[in-house]
Structures are given as structure tokens and as C-alpha cells.
Amino acid sequence: MEIDPSRVIVSSGATEHTAQVHHRDFPEISADGGSAKEAAAHLASKLTLALDTALTDWRRQTLGQAIADVEAFVKKDD
Secondary structure (H helix, E strand, O other): OOOOHHHEEEEEOOOOOOEEEEEOOEEEEEEEEOOHHHHHHHHHHHHHHHHHHOOOHHHHHHHHHHHHHHHHHHHOOO
16 A cells, blocks of 8 residues: 555644544544644654554554655645
8 A cells, every 4th residue: 555645634633723633534532732843743742652562563554554654644745
């Protein structure tokens, strides 16, 4: 699977000055931040933590792909 930062979904955060993001394949794991990139950086950390509880190779690979997508989102220029 190719890295695709468009799989990162950005929505409004708890206040009008924040953003919330999640990966398309893991809507149950989300993160907030002052900007979409800041929230995505937090999301990458949360997804990395989820690797500790991934019991199957498929789950670890899927999480790895999501982390790569989120990291690409953080690095991309707007």
C-alpha cells in the first residue's frame, strides 16, 4: 500500500481554534491540537502506542501504514 496523507481526516476540535484528526482506518483513535498538523503529530504518537496492543501481524501492518500516512500529512507543505 502506498503512503497517502489524504487518509487523515481533519475536523473541528472542541473549540473554534482547535482541530481534531483521525485516520480513515482508525476512527476510534483521534487527537486534538491547535492546528491540524499539531493534532496529526499527537495522532501519530497515539497510533504508535496502539502497536503495543496489536496482536496480529495484519493489525501491526495496518497501524504501520496509518502511522506512515499521518507522518506524511505532518510533513507535507500546504
